Amino acid sequence: MRYKYLFIFVLFLSSVGCHFNCDSCDGEGEIECSYCEQEGTLECEPCEGEGEINCPECDGEEEIECSECDGDGETRCRECYGSGEKNDYDYDTGSYRDMECDECDGDGEIECDECDGDGETTCRDCNYGKIECQDCSGEGRIECEDCEGEGTNVCEDCNGEG
Numbered sequence: 688m689r690y691k692y693l694f695i696f697v698l699f700l701s702s703v704g705c706h707f708n709c710d711s712c713d714g715e716g717e718i719e720c721s722y723c724e725q726e727g728t729l730e731c732e733p734c735e736g737e738g739e740i741n742c743p744e745c746d747g748e749e750e751i752e753c754s755e756c757d758g759d760g761e762t763r764c765r766e767c768y769g770s771g772e773k774n775d776y777d778y779d780t781g782s783y784r785d786m787e788c789d790e791c792d793g794d795g796e797i798e799c800d801e802c803d804g805d806g807e808t809t810c811r812d813c814n815y816g817k818i819e820c821q822d823c824s825g826e827g828r829i830e831c832e833d834c835e836g837e838g839t840n841v842c843e844d845c846n847g848e849g
């Protein structure tokens with residue numbers, strides 16, 4: 688019975704009394720994460736910490752080419768199907784004949800309704816040319832993978848024992 692207690696006492700000594708601090712971690716069992724410099728987070732690369740990136744749809748321009756007129760600012764006149772003429776009743780001669788289309792003044796094209804002739808419309812996919820960065824959910828920073836956001840890593844030299 689007494690030997691058993693002695694054995695436990697020796698175990699106790701060896702685990703505490705003869706213990707030397709690990710040089711690498713100074714006995715802490717953990718070391719500073721050099722990857723994130725202990726911040727636990729890193730600047731998000733795709734958005735450079737801004738939390739938002741240029742809209743891929745309009746390339747940050749806020750405007751995109753009008754899909755209605757393909758950027759021309761004009762669309763084919765629906766009245767004359769682009770011919771500029773319309774078969775209509777001529778009161779002067781009292782008969783039907785091809786007359787200049789009054790919708791497009793004979794141009795065959797009318798100003799695009801969608802973009803008011805600009806050829807561009809405001810991009811609906813973004814906020815002033817920017818969208819939230821998916822990588823960081825708009826935070827601008829991401830969790831450090833090295834230390835999983837802890838800022839410290841388990842000391843490998845002592846396996847965290849100190």
Ligand SMILES: [Zn+2]
Pocket residue numbers: 709710711712713714715716717842843844845846847848849
């Ligand atoms: Zn250590």
Ligand SMILES: [Zn+2]
Pocket residue numbers: 720721722723724725726727728831832833834835836837838839
């Ligand atoms: Zn880290």
Ligand SMILES: [Zn+2]
Pocket residue numbers: 742743744745746747748749750810811812813814816817
């Ligand atoms: Zn956009």
Ligand SMILES: [Zn+2]
Pocket residue numbers: 753754755756757758759760761799800801802803804805806807
């Ligand atoms: Zn248009």
Ligand SMILES: [Zn+2]
Pocket residue numbers: 764765766767768769770771772788789790791792793794795796
């Ligand atoms: Zn017309």
Ligand SMILES: [Zn+2]
Pocket residue numbers: 731732733734735736737738739820821822823824825826827828
């Ligand atoms: Zn980001």
